Amino acid sequence: MNQTEEIKQKIDIVDLISSYLTLKKAGKNYKGPCPFHNEKDPSFMVSPDKQIWYCFGCNQGGDIFTFIEKIEGVDFVGALNMLADRAGVILDKKSYEQKGTKNKYLEIIDLANKFFSYILNKSKIGKEAKKYLVEKRKINEETISEFSLGYAPDSQTSLRDFLLKKGYKENDLLKIGLVSKNYQGKCVDKFRGRIVFPIKNVSGKVVGFGGRIFKENQNPKFEPPKYLNSPQSDIYDKSSSLYGLYEAKSDLREKDLVVVVEGYLDVLSSHQVGIKNVVASLGTALTQGQIRVLSRYTKNIAFAFDQDEAGKIALKRAMEMTKYEDINVKAVVIKNAKDPDELIQKNPKEWEGATAKPLSIMEFYYNSLISDYSPEKNIDNKKTFSSKIVPAIANIADSIERAHWIKKMASDLDINEKYIIDAVSKAKTPSSFYKKEEESDGENKVKISPEFIILISVILYPQKAKDLFGKIKEEDLSEEKAKNLYKILFKLYNNKDFSEKIDPKIIKKELNKEEAEYFDLLFFLTEDFFQNLEEKDIFSDIDNLVDKVISQKKEEEKRRIEKEIGSADKTKDKEKIKKLLKELQDLI
Numbered sequence: 321m322n323q324t325e326e327i328k329q330k331i332d333i334v335d336l337i338s339s340y341l342t343l344k345k346a347g348k349n350y351k352g353p354c355p356f357h358n359e360k361d362p363s364f365m366v367s368p369d370k371q372i373w374y375c376f377g378c379n380q381g382g383d384i385f386t387f388i389e390k391i392e393g394v395d396f397v398g399a400l401n402m403l404a405d406r407a408g409v410i411l412d413k414k415s416y417e418q419k420g421t422k423n424k425y426l427e428i429i430d431l432a433n434k435f436f437s438y439i440l441n442k443s444k445i446g447k448e449a450k451k452y453l454v455e456k457r458k459i460n461e462e463t464i465s466e467f468s469l470g471y472a473p474d475s476q477t478s479l480r481d482f483l484l485k486k487g488y489k490e491n492d493l494l495k496i497g498l499v500s501k502n503y504q505g506k507c508v509d510k511f512r513g514r515i516v517f518p519i520k521n522v523s524g525k526v527v528g529f530g531g532r533i534f535k536e537n538q539n540p541k542f543e544p545p546k547y548l549n550s551p552q553s554d555i556y557d558k559s560s561s562l563y564g565l566y567e568a569k570s571d572l573r574e575k576d577l578v579v580v581v582e583g584y585l586d587v588l589s590s591h592q593v594g595i596k597n598v599v600a601s602l603g604t605a606l607t608q609g610q611i612r613v614l615s616r617y618t619k620n621i622a623f624a625f626d627q628d629e630a631g632k633i634a635l636k637r638a639m640e641m642t643k644y645e646d647i648n649v650k651a652v653v654i655k656n657a658k659d660p661d662e663l664i665q666k667n668p669k670e671w672e673g674a675t676a677k678p679l680s681i682m683e684f685y686y687n688s689l690i691s692d693y694s695p696e697k698n699i700d701n702k703k704t705f706s707s708k709i710v711p712a713i714a715n716i717a718d719s720i721e722r723a724h725w726i727k728k729m730a731s732d733l734d735i736n737e738k739y740i741i742d743a744v745s746k747a748k749t750p751s752s753f754y755k756k757e758e759e760s761d762g763e764n765k766v767k768i769s770p771e772f773i774i775l776i777s778v779i780l781y782p783q784k785a786k787d788l789f790g791k792i793k794e795e796d797l798s799e800e801k802a803k804n805l806y807k808i809l810f811k812l813y814n815n816k817d818f819s820e821k822i823d824p825k826i827i828k829k830e831l832n833k834e835e836a837e838y839f840d841l842l843f844f845l846t847e848d849f850f851q852n853l854e855e856k857d858i859f860s861d862i863d864n865l866v867d868k869v870i871s872q873k874k875e876e877e878k879r880r881i882e883k884e885i886g887s888a889d890k891t892k893d894k895e896k897i898k899k900l901l902k903e904l905q906d907l908i
Contacts, residue, residue, distance in 0.1 A: 323409055324385075324400070330407035333371045333384050340391055340522055341616035342573055354378060355391055355616055392523065393557075398423040402523065425496050425555045426525050428488055432498055433526045435482055436470025436516040446471040449515050452534045457585060458665060463592045466567065467517070472531060474513030497528070497551040511548060517584040519550070519602070520566040522613075528556035530563065530584055530602070549602065552855060560609035563587055563600035571597040572617040579622045579652055579675050580606065580614075586624075586660040593668040595675055598660075615647050622678035624652035624660055651684035682725060685712060695733055702733055706743065714747035770865045771802040776846035777862050778809050779822045781855075784862060785813050791866050796873045804831075 334350055337343060343350040343366060354364040354375040363377035374381030380390070388399040401423045404411050440446040441464070449471040453459045459469075472479065480499050484490065490507050493499045499507040514531030521527050528550030537543060552558050562580075564587040572578045579598045581587060590598040601610060606623075614621055652674050657663035664671045679687075686709060695705035709729065716722040726744060730737040774792065778785050789810060797803050808830040812822060828839055850858045881900050888896040 323404070323411060327400070327403050327407045327409050328371065328384060330409065331384055331403060332368065333373065333387075334366055334368050336384055336406075337366055337373060337387060339569065342618070353616060355612075356380060358612065392521065393554075394422045402525075406523075422554050425492065425553070426527070428483060428492060428498070429496060429526050429528070429555065431483065431486060432479060433468055433470060433516075433518050433529075435479055436472055436511075436518075436529075437468055438470075439473055440464075440469060440471035440515075445473050449534060453515065457589075457661075458592075459585075459588055460592060463588050466591070467564075467588060468526070470516040470518070472509065472511035472514050472516050476508045476512070479509045479511070480507060496553045496555065510550075514548065517563065519556070519561055519563055521555075521561070522566060522569065524566045527561065528553070528558075532584065557609070558602065559607040560613050561602060562610055562613065563602055564591070565599050565613070567591065568596055568599050569617060572614075576618050577620040577622060577650075577675075577678070578614050578618050579624050579678070581624050581660050583659065583661065589661045589664040590671065590675075593664055593671070595672055598675070611647065619647045620650060621647055622650035622652050622675070623681070624654060624675070649681040650678035651681050652678045653684065682712065682716065682721070685709075686725065686728075690732070702735075706733070710740075710743050711747045714744045769799060769802065770869055771797050771799055772805070773846050774862060774865050774869065775802060775805050775809060777850075777858075778813075779824060779827065780846065780850070781858065781862070782822065784859060788862070788866065789813055792869065796870060798873070798876070 334343065337350075337352075341352050341355050341364075343352040344362075345351075346365070348367070348369065350366040350368070351362050352364050352366075353359060353362045354377050356375065357378040359377050364373065364375045366373045372381060372383055373387055382390075384403060385396060385399045388394065388402055389396060392399070392402065394402065401411065440450055450464075453464060453469065454461075463469075480490070480493060483493055483498070490499065494501075494507065497510055500510045502508050511529060511531040513533065513535065515534055517530040517532065518526040519528040519530060530550070531548040533544060533546055549558070550556055563584055568578070568591075575597045577597055579590075579595075581590070581598055581600050584600055587598050587600045590596070599614070611621065652660075654660065654663055654674065655670075657666060660671060663674075689705055689708050693701050693705040693708070695702040706729075709725075713722060713725045713729070716725065722744070726740045727737060729735075730740045733740075774788060778788055792806075794803050794806050794810070797806055805827070808827055809822075812826070824839070831839055850861070885897055885900045888900065
């Protein structure tokens with residue numbers, strides 16, 4: 321028997337696939353939602369007798385090896401090594417060159433994780449960080465061990481030197497974001513002086529890190545980012561990864577609910593008090609990819625974002641992103657605390673109660689608006705309340721749920737239901753920053769102006785700022801609101817170091833009320849536009865959009881000049897014609 325067959329005999333396909341998505345018995349087989357395409361009715365089948373899987377929706381299938389190849393994004397050699405580890409089979413050839421590139425990267429990341437963990441738990445260098453976690457943040461030893469927390473020394477090349485001595489190449493460390501080049505071109509550790517939170521894939525393999533500063537900043541001239549995350553790589557897809565998912569998987573299925581929080585410490589504190597169906601979105605912008613991953617385990621997703629401006633923005637984005645998915649969106653209400661971690665430290669029972677009975681997201685949003693605007697008081701309040709809630713009702717896909725909120729709104733505002741129905745039917749998504757385009761199949765699709773994608777990319781990818789501002793000038797833009805945003809960004813570019821991301825809140829302070837209200841949506845749409853792309857492809861897309869905007873500007877100028885030449889020709893103004901022809905020649 322060869323080793324491939326030995327692995328197949330030791331791993332049951334139902335057990336393997338159940339660790340990635342929820343399967344239900346269907347006669348002799350098992351059935352579940354396909355993890356490889358969006359579908360409302362499960363068409364993914366697993367046969368325990370034949371030890372194979374097949375999806376009747378996307379016509380793909382295979383054995384345990386093909387499943388791991390597809391879902392983990394590895395080649396056969398990588399799948400072989402992952403499944404050998406799971407089965408406890410020692411393969412004959414173990415050199416990392418024979419494991420495949422992705423498996424080599426996983427090995428390097430795992431060794432880095434062990435390095436960070438040793439520094440935190442066994443070295444004098446990590447004592448201060450350990451004290452901070454245990455005494456200030458109340459994270460116990462068991463949780464530190466379960467989540468493999470570590471500490472990155474505050475030195476230039478500690479990790480780099482350690483991994484190079486183990487025989488790995490500097491170029492590989494660059495590709496997975498463990499080191500980066502400084503202004504002198506030297507490779508230095510990316511994570512320095514930070515508590516390190518390993519980010520695991522659904523198999524429990526570490527694929528990236530989040531690093532958090534815990535010491536007071538001693539440099540008044542430079543404020544480092546509070547959090548630093550691994551970049552997109554061959555093994556780490558930021559758009560589909562969630563912190564704590566590996567540790568939470570069984571609880572998500574058992575409770576048929578996932579609670580999405582913002583921070584690493586929110587997850588740790590919650591797990592520590594026994595509420596384990598909690599994951600973090602690795603930032604405020606939850607992606608469609610993350611939603612699809614979560615929906616493999618449960619269709620009930622509750623958001624418990626921080627009660628600050630960023631958290632409110634995140635909640636709005638969550639509503640936008642989930643309205644097209646076949647899931648039930650809910651909200652966990654946090655009272656008397658700014659985030660879950662703070663609430664847990666004050667009253668863990670209150671957090672337990674909040675997560676056990678989340679509100680539907682529409683109920684949460686509706687109640688919030690009622691509280692904010694008190695529409696029962698006067699007609700102006702009614703109008704303001706209606707302007708906020710009507711678009712949300714119009715976006716509800718289910719007609720029965722939409723009818724429920726129409727009826728409730730009519731009752732609360734003491735208005736005839738037919739007027740609410742009319743307002744909902746006429747509701748359109750605001751278009752200050754984007755346009756709607758009628759598709760050939762008759763469906764409306766949001767289309768973002770290329771000008772705004774370029775401008776938001778300056779915020780998302782500050783390393784492109786110099787290049788973009790060198791190519792595009794304010795006069796190259798055709799939309800007034802885009803020109804206004806350009807001025808704000810250009811001013812920041814000249815007065816602020818763009819080596820770190822610009823906080824969107826700084827931009828919003830410079831916008832008028834209408835622009836600020838929809839800037840959040842523009843930001844989300846631009847992030848979604850670049851979702852699942854590698855950085856080199858993102859930069860290529862940005863460059864193409866820049867070329868498109870400049871080309872359009874040239875075409876407009878050509879048409880203007882040609883029109884003026886026609887007018888000058890009628891009046892026989894030779895000097896003007898000569899001047900215009902020179903302008904035309906310069907354009908070409």
